[in-house]
Amino acid sequence: MNAPARFETLPRFASAQKVIESLRPSEPLYLVHPARFADAAKQFLDRFPGDTLYAVKANPHPLALQNLWDAGVRHFDTASLGEIELVKSVLPDAICHFMAPVRLAGQARAAFQKHGVTDFVVDSESELEKLLAETGGGKKLRVFVRLVAALGGALLEMSSKYGLGPAPAAKLLKKVQTSGVQPCLTFHVGSQCLSPFSYAQAVEIAQRCITQSGVEIAALDVGGGFPAHYAGQEPPPWHWYFDMIREAVSTLNRPNLNLMCEPGRALVTQGFSLVTQLVLRRDDRLYLNDGIYGSFDEQRFASFIEDYPATAITLDAKGKAKAVTGEKRPFRVFGPTCDSADVLPRPQMLPEGIANGDFILFEGMGAYTISSRSPFNGYYPDTFAIVD
Ligand SMILES: *Cc1c(COP(=O)(O)O)cnc(C)c1O
Numbered sequence: 001m002n003a004p005a006r007f008e009t010l011p012r013f014a015s016a017q018k019v020i021e022s023l024r025p026s027e028p029l030y031l032v033h034p035a036r037f038a039d040a041a042k043q044f045l046d047r048f049p050g051d052t053l054y055a056v057k058a059n060p061h062p063l064a065l066q067n068l069w070d071a072g073v074r075h076f077d078t079a080s081l082g083e084i085e086l087v088k089s090v091l092p093d094a095i096c097h098f099m100a101p102v103r104l105a106g107q108a109r110a111a112f113q114k115h116g117v118t119d120f121v122v123d124s125e126s127e128l129e130k131l132l133a134e135t136g137g138g139k140k141l142r143v144f145v146r147l148v149a150a151l152g153g154a155l156l157e158m159s160s161k162y163g164l165g166p167a168p169a170a171k172l173l174k175k176v177q178t179s180g181v182q183p184c185l186t187f188h189v190g191s192q193c194l195s196p197f198s199y200a201q202a203v204e205i206a207q208r209c210i211t212q213s214g215v216e217i218a219a220l221d222v223g224g225g226f227p228a229h230y231a232g233q234e235p236p237p238w239h240w241y242f243d244m245i246r247e248a249v250s251t252l253n254r255p256n257l258n259l260m261c262e263p264g265r266a267l268v269t270q271g272f273s274l275v276t277q278l279v280l281r282r283d284d285r286l287y288l289n290d291g292i293y294g295s296f297d298e299q300r301f302a303s304f305i306e307d308y309p310a311t312a313i314t315l316d317a318k319g320k321a322k323a324v325t326g327e328k329r330p331f332r333v334f335g336p337t338c339d340s341a342d343v344l345p346r347p348q349m350l351p352e353g354i355a356n357g358d359f360i361l362f363e364g365m366g367a368y369t370i371s372s373r374s375p376f377n378g379y380y381p382d383t384f385a386i387v388d
Contacts, residue, residue, distance in 0.1 A: 010032075019031060019385050021319060025359075027381065029381075030370065030384045031272065031361075032063050032272055033272070040266060041071035041072055044267065049259055053077040054262075054263065057371055059272070060083060077097055078098060079098070079099060084115050085115075098120050100121060109134035112134070112135040119142045120135075122172065122176070123163055123169075125175060128172065138180060142181065144185060144219070145183070147209060163187065173209060174213050174215060184219040185210070192265065192302070196245075199225075199244055200244050202222065203222070219257065219258035221260040226241055226261070227265070228265045228270070228367060229269070230306075231364070238266065270366060275361055276288045278312075284330070286350070287334045291336060291337065291342045293379065295369040295370065296344060296369070297373060298367075306346065307349055313358065313361060321359075324354050325351060329350070329351075331348050
């Protein structure tokens with residue numbers, strides 16, 4: 001992981017055009033937009049009826065962490081000791097929660113003893129026993145039983161790996177209570193969830209589990225999955241989700257319940273955009289300096305980004321950046337590595353007049369881009385500029 005990058009040392013510009021004129025970047029360049037981070041964080045902090053935990057895996061870069069902290073985010077949903085150590089190295093006062101139900105041996109102990117982490121997730125008895133053995137248990141610990149929530153509203157389903165149905169979850173919840181820690185529940189509806197109703201249904205499953213177990217839970221964590229606004233999609237506004245969750249949780253009749261959510265994608269997608277350069281054009285084939293092994297990794301799994309909002313920008317004879325004009329048509333977009341799999345799975349619409357050396361600005365590149373880039377074949381997007 002990178003050393004914390006401080007804002008002060010990074011170049012600052014008023015616009016993407018100015019960045020391109022000034023830097024003419026031949027390497028992929030992430031543009032960081034503090035105002036967009038602040039806007040997304042504000043919506044959650046002002047309107048979600050509980051604590052907002054940022055799910056670090058969506059974008060663990062110190063610039064994302066710092067921007068969210070500056071916007072008021074204090075809680076972080078981490079899934080490994082590595083993520084906890086990273087967050088703490090950038091933000092020593094951050095509150096980390098260890099929300100992965102399967103942990104490597106020794107990681108819960110280190111999280112608890114070194115970093116004061118007291119929230120953990122389980123979906124099996126053996127992980128519960130391991131957790132209690134490593135931390136010593138006790139009332140300061142909150143243990144969340146993960147419920148399965150395969151409800152169909154999410155474009156990326158996440159229930160095939162973790163989570164229990166209400167009956168086995170009720171059994172485990174009882175064990176959690178008996179062990180002397182604070183029993184809690186959590187679920188994750190999947191990523192890019194387009195239906196606020198999925199959360200209400202999952203709360204209903206939580207209710208069934210509570211009733212079956214007879215356990216008074218201390219907290220309910222409704223997970224992540226809140227949708228980002230990608231081009232061509234009009235997901236419902238986040239406050240509809242918050243209202244739906246508030247309404248569903250009110251039926252639990254537990255006014256003192258600590259409510260939490262774990263947005264990843266929603267908090268960071270708009271915070272980064274990406275400037276790439278067209279290295280070579282061959283008819284309708286574009287070879288860029290970034291691809292599937294870099295910032296576009298999620299394209300391998302996710303089918304929901306139909307067509308990136310992309311602007312082609314060229315430098316004129318005076319070095320002024322201007323949009324490439326002309327009718328748009330579909331192009332096949334290849335990345336820089338020698339692997340023939342390094343191609344975007346769908347065509348990208350760009351102006352017919354785009355030429356070698358032009359730049360392409362991709363918007364909404366903050367989530368699951370930088371977090372899964374690899375240095376395969378010697379390419380690794382790792383330069384940044386601030387735009388505000
Ligand atoms: C990945 C993940 C999140 C974040 O999901 P988004 O779709 O990015 O909001 C939250 N909670 C858990 C448990 C996750 O695995």
